[in-house]
Amino acid sequence: MTVLIADFYRHLTVDLRRSDHTVRAYVATAERLTGFLAGHWGRAIDGAALSGITAADLRAYLARRRGDGLTAASAARELSAVRTFLHWAGIDPPALKGPRRKRSLPRPQAPADIIALATDVSEEAAEPWIAARDWAVLLLLYGAGLRIGEAMALPASILPLGETIRVTGKRGKVRIVPLLPELRAAIERYAALLPFALLPGEPLFRGTKGGPLSPAIIRRSVRGARDRLGLGGRTTPHALRHSFATHLLGRGADLRQLQELLGHASLSSTQIYTEVDAARLLDIYRTAHPRA
Incomplete structure (x- = not known):
């Protein structure tokens, strides 16, 4: 681990208190990015060198990662981690749109x-x-x-x-x-x-x-x-949490209360369950209604 990456690791763990999973993912992304740039530019990467990164460099990096088999959703998370790393290094990330991805709804279990x-x-x-x-x-x-x-x-x-x-x-x-x-x-x-x-x-x-x-x-x-x-x-352990949220909402739970119960920082993370419940009701309608 280079000094640059080690300092970023300390920032994530001490300053931001991110989870172990997030720290591992972000540090791995930072290591991949600096390793790619070292080969791409032909020189060692430190904070000063990193400041020269361009949108074309980021596109080349993401193209390499997509070539490694990364899905659109994973590439979007990778780009988010790159932006966090660059912001921490005092660099404004070049403007770059993330890959388009389908928004999948959680699937509650019966x-x-x-x-x-x-x-x-x-x-x-x-x-x-x-x-x-x-x-x-x-x-x-x-x-x-x-x-x-x-x-x-x-x-x-x-x-x-x-x-x-x-x-x-x-x-x-x-x-x-x-x-x-x-x-x-x-x-x-x-x-x-x-x-x-x-x-x-x-x-x-x-x-x-x-x-x-x-x-x-x-x-x-x-x-x-x-x-x-x-x-x-x-059907995973996390699907049980989705089921908890969807079933509560279907029984009339308030969205803000559900946000508190789930521990979501943003209401937008909770609002996806309104779509899940609407989709469930539509399925019931299409299955049961004689004129559906």
């Missing part, structure tokens, strides 16, 4: 499919405490709308449970999330069966050896369950 998924995952678990853990985690995603990373980050200090929990989301933003009685019962059952001590400074959800539970474990379990149940490839 409540019955979600319960079947969670049941299958827990039934495949090797031990009763692991079954209780996986059931509690999946219920947190659907019953409280948490991101999987937020669920993994919950501390043991949330016990004993009340009617709400404090959740730390993206960029360290804290929100209060209500707990349904069924969800409280699921977490309490897991805590009672867990063979490891739950100390206040440690994570709530544990792996088989007592360390922090990895999101990859839950994702792998969900993949196995959806294959066994014949569910679509979009």
Whole structure:
């Protein structure tokens, strides 16, 4: 890692407090860009050299990345990361339109499919405490709308449970999330069966050896369950959060309240669920109405 990239890494982690996933993605983009420019220009890249970047250079870089198999959506994210890197370096990014991409709507799962998924995952678990853990985690995603990373980050200090929990989301933003009685019962059952001590400074959800539970474990379990149940490839842990939002909106939840529950910084991120619900209603109309 060059000095330039190392300084950018510190900026993302210390100044902006971005998530580990975002830091890895942005730093990797900065490394790819500077590596490309070093070959493109034939010289080492530092802050002074970087100031000479042009729109043509960026187009050439994105063309290289698209040639590597990057989709339009991924190329747009790459360009966003490049702009963040250049802004940090004190450089106004050259004006360049990102690739056009289709806006895909989240696909909510039917409540019955979600319960079947969670049941299958827990039934495949090797031990009763692991079954209780996986059931509690999946219920947190659907019953409280948490991101999987937020669920993994919950501390043991949330016990004993009340009617709400404090959740730390993206960029360290804290929100209060209500707990349904069924969800409280699921977490309490897991805590009672867990063979490891739950100390206040440690994570709530544990792996088989007592360390922090990895999101990859839950994702792998969900993949196995959806294959066994014949569910679509979009049935992921994050789809349960989408389902939480869509089902609440369909029952009359206020958009601003939903924004708070989901921890979205911008209302525009939440508004996509209005399109999801409208699309669902249109599907019902076309299927059921005799004159559709």
